[in-house]
Amino acid sequence: xxxxxxxxxxxxxxPGIALNSEFDPIGYMPGFGCSEPNIQLHLMAKLSLxxxxxxxxxxxxxxxxxxxxxxxxxxxxxxxMEVQSQxxxxxxxxxxxxxxxQLVPGMYFITLVRPEGTKTxxxxxx
Numbered sequence: 732x733x734x735x736x737x738x739x740x741x742x743x744x745x746p747g748i749a750l751n752s753e754f755d756p757i758g759y760m761p762g763f764g765c766s767e768p769n770i771q772l773h774l775m776a777k778l779s780l781x782x783x784x785x786x787x788x789x790x791x792x793x794x795x796x797x798x799x800x801x802x803x804x805x806x807x808x809x810x811x812m813e814v815q816s817q818x819x820x821x822x823x824x825x826x827x828x829x830x831x832x833q834l835v836p837g838m839y840f841i842t843l844v845r846p847e848g849t850k851t852x853x854x855x856x857x
Contacts, residue, residue, distance in 0.1 A: 773822075774799075774850050776843055782855035787829040789814075789841060789852075796821040800844040803829070803854070806837065814841075831856055 773794035780787050789801065801815040814829055829841060834856045842851045 773847070774843060774845055776850050776852060778841060778852045778854060781853075782857045783829075783831045784857055785830070785832040787831055787841070787854055789827040789829050789843075790825070791827070791843060791850075792824045793820060793822050793845075797845055801827060801829070802842055802844070803831075803834075804840045804842060806839070808840075811839075829854075 774791060775794075776789065776791035778787055778789055791799075793799065796819070798817045798819050799815065800813070800817050802810050803812040803814060804810050811834075812830075815827060831839075831854075836856050839854045839856055840851050841854050842849055
């Protein structure tokens with residue numbers, strides 16, 4: 732059974748760069764990416780066990796090493812849980828168990844933060 736990847740967004744922190752619709756680098760669903768080819772978020776991510784009950788599995792690949800933070804926010808964008816805080820990682824494939832048992836049912840967002848931008852995945856808690 733394929734992993735469930737929910738729509739992802741890539742947002743760069745550089746002002747004045749237009750965002751356009753293009754396919755997410757993972758290739759599952761359309762997302763948003765930077766139209767500037769020299770500025771890329773070297774991070775691919777997918778979320779499995781979605782909808783979730785007690786935990787989610789976040790799988791991500793970093794093409795370049797660097798710091799990464801992961802947090803969960805609610806539908807209004809309020810951060811409600813820090814999962815990983817500014818951890819330095821080498822390039823490579825990573826799996827992270829995200830605890831969700833304390834969350835009430837609803838829509839949430841898991842966000843991975845790199846110095847060059849963010850990747851946000853939708854998560855449905857049952």
